[in-house]
Amino acid sequence: MKYCKNCLEVDTRPRTKFNKEGLCSACTYKKKQSNLSDEKRIELLKKIFIKFKSHEKYDCIIGVSGGKDSTRQAVWLRDKLNINPLLVCCTYPPDQITTAGHENLSNLISLGFDVIVSGPSPNIWKKVLKEGFFKGNYLKGPEIALFSSVPQIAIKYGIRLIIWGESPGYIWNNEKVKRKLPYDGNSLKYSNTISGCDLNWSKVFLENPEKLTPYIYPSDKEFKKNKIQIIFLEYFSNNWSVINNAKISSTYGLKIRKDNAKNTGDLYGVMALDDDWVSLNQMIKYLKFGFGRASDYLNYEIRAGRIKRDDAIKIVKKYDGKCSKKYIKSFCNYISISEKDFWKQIDKFVNKKLFYKSNKGEYLPKFKVGENIE
Numbered sequence: 001m002k003y004c005k006n007c008l009e010v011d012t013r014p015r016t017k018f019n020k021e022g023l024c025s026a027c028t029y030k031k032k033q034s035n036l037s038d039e040k041r042i043e044l045l046k047k048i049f050i051k052f053k054s055h056e057k058y059d060c061i062i063g064v065s066g067g068k069d070s071t072r073q074a075v076w077l078r079d080k081l082n083i084n085p086l087l088v089c090c091t092y093p094p095d096q097i098t099t100a101g102h103e104n105l106s107n108l109i110s111l112g113f114d115v116i117v118s119g120p121s122p123n124i125w126k127k128v129l130k131e132g133f134f135k136g137n138y139l140k141g142p143e144i145a146l147f148s149s150v151p152q153i154a155i156k157y158g159i160r161l162i163i164w165g166e167s168p169g170y171i172w173n174n175e176k177v178k179r180k181l182p183y184d185g186n187s188l189k190y191s192n193t194i195s196g197c198d199l200n201w202s203k204v205f206l207e208n209p210e211k212l213t214p215y216i217y218p219s220d221k222e223f224k225k226n227k228i229q230i231i232f233l234e235y236f237s238n239n240w241s242v243i244n245n246a247k248i249s250s251t252y253g254l255k256i257r258k259d260n261a262k263n264t265g266d267l268y269g270v271m272a273l274d275d276d277w278v279s280l281n282q283m284i285k286y287l288k289f290g291f292g293r294a295s296d297y298l299n300y301e302i303r304a305g306r307i308k309r310d311d312a313i314k315i316v317k318k319y320d321g322k323c324s325k326k327y328i329k330s331f332c333n334y335i336s337i338s339e340k341d342f343w344k345q346i347d348k349f350v351n352k353k354l355f356y357k358s359n360k361g362e363y364l365p366k367f368k369v370g371e372n373i374e
Helices: 025-033 037-049 068-081 099-110 122-134 140-157 211-215 220-225 242-250 278-289 294-305 307-320 324-335 339-349
Strands: 060-063 085-090 114-118 161-164 230-231 354-358 362-364
Touching: 025 294, 037 068, 060 140, 068 114, 068 242, 085 140, 099 114, 122 140, 122 211, 122 324, 140 161, 140 211, 140 220, 161 354, 242 278, 242 294, 278 324, 278 339, 324 339, 339 362
Parallel strands: 060 085, 060 161, 085 114, 161 230
Antiparallel strands: 354 362
16 A cells, blocks of 8 residues: 555555656646636636526536535535526435434525435335445445436436536546546546446346436436536635535534544544444445545645644544444444444455454554555
């Protein structure tokens, strides 16, 4: 495992590459982006909206959850640029969505936005989620539904422009998503989690393929026919970051997570506010690849110059991979497995090159954060 020389990105993250100087692409992108003036960004963004204007009322669609990024995007476009977006949310079922998730989505509506909320069948959702867990990522199915719902609605409403927050290619080092223009998001479906939105893995346990309709991402042919363009709004904002977005959105009513980082690995309690099991997913990610939620937070802060790498290392050591037993128990109850079976499955995912099992049954790192290992 090798670390970026500037931040704490690791080459174990799928599809990540470092340049000859040992820097991850997110760090080199951040440096180039800082040379662009806000005026030039906004000028380009306005031209994009003019080019893709297609609906009498709505200028674009924004995929939302009600969280920090979607709240900031919606308010910024409407109040600063006089853009009228249609918000689209594929929400978690009642057994999964958090109180904060409910409140934040309601808050977006109360701010005066038109919001379309879809909810795939909870029974099918649970089956897809459970199958995803046994294949290594319980969020695979839900995120395919989330990302698919937005272009589905865009096609139905004849809206050509879709807005998402940040590029997995340039912010999360996912090389397969990158396109010539860094704000071009039409390869989004190839990001690590949704992997091309292939559903063959789920058809094994579903007799009726039609029940997967909410999970079907429109094809490239459909994108071309309907002249749909996805853009990442992060490119057009010089102060885009996890913390900045949360601060701004909080002034518009955003509710943050109340649990502490020792239970969630979420340093500021502002990520994925509609799902408590996300800390479990981050724990699995940590055991598979050697980095978790704290690393993701702090890489942003290192690149922005708000924290030194050595100071970030201390925090990562303390919080990466943390997940309270209460979330594990709740998750196991939801998919009807024992905690013993849960840990048997986790054992299959653990990267034994990076972790060893202690006498107490805990997985401990063989590596030192920030130091390369061969």
